[in-house]
Amino acid sequence: MKTKNSDQDWLKDAPTLAKISKENPFTVPYAYFESLNDDLKTLATLQSLPLKNEEDYPFPLHYFKHLPERINDRSAIEATRNLSPETGFQVPDIYFDSLPERIKCRIERGKEIPSD
Amino acid sequence: MQVEDFEILEKFSRESTRQEAFNLLINKYQQKIYWHIRRLVIDHDDTDDLVQDVFIKVWKNLPNFRKDSQLFTWIYRIATNESITFLNKKKLKNNISLNDSGGRTLAESLADSPYFDGDKAQMKLQKALLTLPDKQRLVFNMKYFEDLKYEEISEILGTSVGALKASFHIAVKKIEQILSHSD
Numbered sequence: 001m002k003t004k005n006s007d008q009d010w011l012k013d014a015p016t017l018a019k020i021s022k023e024n025p026f027t028v029p030y031a032y033f034e035s036l037n038d039d040l041k042t043l044a045t046l047q048s049l050p051l052k053n054e055e056d057y058p059f060p061l062h063y064f065k066h067l068p069e070r071i072n073d074r075s076a077i078e079a080t081r082n083l084s085p086e087t088g089f090q091v092p093d094i095y096f097d098s099l100p101e102r103i104k105c106r107i108e109r110g111k112e113i114p115s116d
Numbered sequence: 117m118q119v120e121d122f123e124i125l126e127k128f129s130r131e132s133t134r135q136e137a138f139n140l141l142i143n144k145y146q147q148k149i150y151w152h153i154r155r156l157v158i159d160h161d162d163t164d165d166l167v168q169d170v171f172i173k174v175w176k177n178l179p180n181f182r183k184d185s186q187l188f189t190w191i192y193r194i195a196t197n198e199s200i201t202f203l204n205k206k207k208l209k210n211n212i213s214l215n216d217s218g219g220r221t222l223a224e225s226l227a228d229s230p231y232f233d234g235d236k237a238q239m240k241l242q243k244a245l246l247t248l249p250d251k252q253r254l255v256f257n258m259k260y261f262e263d264l265k266y267e268e269i270s271e272i273l274g275t276s277v278g279a280l281k282a283s284f285h286i287a288v289k290k291i292e293q294i295l296s297h298s299d
């Protein structure tokens with residue numbers, strides 16, 4: 001007597017599928033399993049090595065508490081450094097051309113910087 | 117001669133033979149686990165990564181393994197969970213990618229694979245399988261290709277035998293419909 005839900009019941013419902021070879025169509029690179037065997041054993045050996053404790057890598061007190069704040073500050077400073085003259089403060093025309101001369105005057109003569 | 121699981125566990129419980137036990141476990145299960153994962157994720161390189169992840173998890177968790185399940189179903193469960201997690205991440209990555217660099221779909225991996233040696237009918241079958249939901253494909257693979265018993269699949273997946281039978285039969289009908297309507 002045929003049992004209900006037999007493992008082979010599907011055969012009558014799927015004649016096209018039943019004709020297809022069940023042989024494994026996938027392959028692996030040459031000598032893959034030999035190298036996998038070695039790789040896995042090596043990984044297991046590495047995993048079995050004792051890990052260093054956190055105490056072996058000391059860091060300042062509250063380091064992680066203040067880290068986000070310090071990262072934000074650093075980002076703000078970097079952003080300021082990257083401002084181009086067009087987007088930030090501006091100086092008069094040829095300001096930097098005359099600056100060395102004016103500094104020199106200030107140092108050597110102790111006089112007021114001549115106006116341009 | 118293949119070593120029994122209880123011998124592996126017994127050796128693993130002793131520090132002096134732990135590495136030997138793990139080597140025996142690798143020798144016994146690496147190919148079964150490889151093919152179980154490969155049929156799900158299709159790509160060889162992805163499979164290779166996952167196989168290594170699975171055995172590392174086995175190594176780390178074997179000391180806590182409770183013998184209320186069989187060793188082989190426990191390892192299969194880890195492999196299955198890793199594969200499903202991988203597939204979910206892959207889908208998410210492909211969905212949010214705005215360009216072609218998001219990774220290939222399983223169908224593309226199958227079509228491009230240098231490590232597929234099947235005939236046209238086998239390729240059609242694999243393509244048809246990729247139209248199934250991952251969990252249904254998983255049940256189909258375990259029953260059809262890996263020839264596991266429903267009771268074993270039930271222990272691995274934590275699903276009732278009745279639900280597995282229903283899932284397998286639905287998968288077979290879908291596959292048959294696709295195959296019989298294709299050229």
